[in-house]
Amino acid sequence: MLMVGLTGGIGSGKSAVSARLAALGAVVIDADRIAREVVAPGSAGLAEIVAAFSDRVLDADGALDRAALGRLVFADEAARRRLEAITHPRVRARTAELAAAAPADAVVVNDVPLLVEAGLAPTYHLVVVVQTAVTTRLARLTGARGMDRAEAERRIAAQADDARRQAAADVVLPNDGTLDELHAAVDTLWRDRLVPYERNLRERRAVRPEPATLTEADPTWPQQYARLAARIRHAVAPADLRVDHVGSTAVSGLAAEDVIDIQLTVGSLAEADGPLAERLAAAGFPRLPGERWDSRRPAGDDRWAERLHGSADPGRPVNLHLRVAGSPAWRYALLLRDHLRADPDERSAYLQLKRELVAAAPDAATHGTLTDPWFDEEHLRAEEWAAQTGWRP
Known part of the structure; x- marks a missing residue:
């Protein structure tokens, strides 16, 4: 109910x-x-x-x-x-x-x-x-x-x-x-x-918004994330799991698809596949079927594996990524967000890329394969920035 x-x-x-x-x-x-x-x-x-x-x-x-x-x-x-x-x-x-x-x-x-x-x-x-x-x-x-x-x-x-x-x-x-x-x-x-x-x-059906469209930055995205994160924390209690706002809607002033990306930190994929998955589904975040890897890395590389849940609420699409603490996929989601927040030139370049991709291929499912080269280069720049600033997840 x-x-x-x-x-x-x-x-x-x-x-x-x-x-x-x-x-x-x-x-x-x-x-x-x-x-x-x-x-x-x-x-x-x-x-x-x-x-x-x-x-x-x-x-x-x-x-x-x-x-x-x-x-x-x-x-x-x-x-x-x-x-x-x-x-x-x-x-x-x-x-x-x-x-x-x-x-x-x-x-x-x-x-x-x-x-x-x-x-x-x-x-x-x-x-x-x-x-x-x-x-x-x-x-x-x-x-x-x-x-x-x-x-x-x-x-x-x-x-x-x-x-x-x-x-x-x-x-x-x-x-x-x-x-x-x-x-x-x-x-x-x-x-x-x-x-x-x-x-x-x-x-246990998640809303999948397609095709992808960009909307101008919504100043209420952080507030919407906060409400969702509070529900997730309530759903997984008494476990005290880390919850983070990631993705484009976590970067102030950045146009994005109107989908809130959230990262839930787990100790292992086995934990993500256990009772936690049903607790999230009961709270309105059902799991999407199939095995998933970060879209910018080859399928089968378990270091980049995740479990993806969506939202049952037709009024608020969500990508809820369950990623293992310390894994490359977990770390990079936080690094990319913080690098884009800190560097206006990277933000501009990323926004331009997003506009080009949406115009060329509005099917959101194809974005990962199209963005690999830019993300490979940006990953290197982000790691350099992390080393220079002493950034840690």
């Missing part, structure tokens, strides 16, 4: 998005609803909250007075963290139960207001953020919800800001327009990304 994290600031309209996704067929797990369930009257969660904050957080019927509790915790970060330590583990446990009960081919949407604040983004295949201007959110909170403006401002300030949520977001859904516009955006996301992503994930 595909696990999607849905979040957004208070008053952003996240509930409208989750309702639309549910209508389209998603299994929606509402963290707020679960949070109420785990502190219901008679629950161990409510008893622990009363022990921490006294019975002043109870109403006349002995149920949790959420408004009273909110006034306490949103004005006091230490109190808020104490509350989260009580409720979050219980919410996570109940969420896991509900997800386990969903069909194997489900798109499971976890509606989590504090997804970013709790550091949960790497646990999902995709994170969707609903983003709305603060002025609009304040108007919704003080209007439809009848909240005091000062209280609304405090609650907004207590959550992650837009920049932090954007850094965690694979998809940003703006919600400053009409409900029809929001529904149209959700429908497109469902049709073009979530449904095919779930199918690819279930069938």
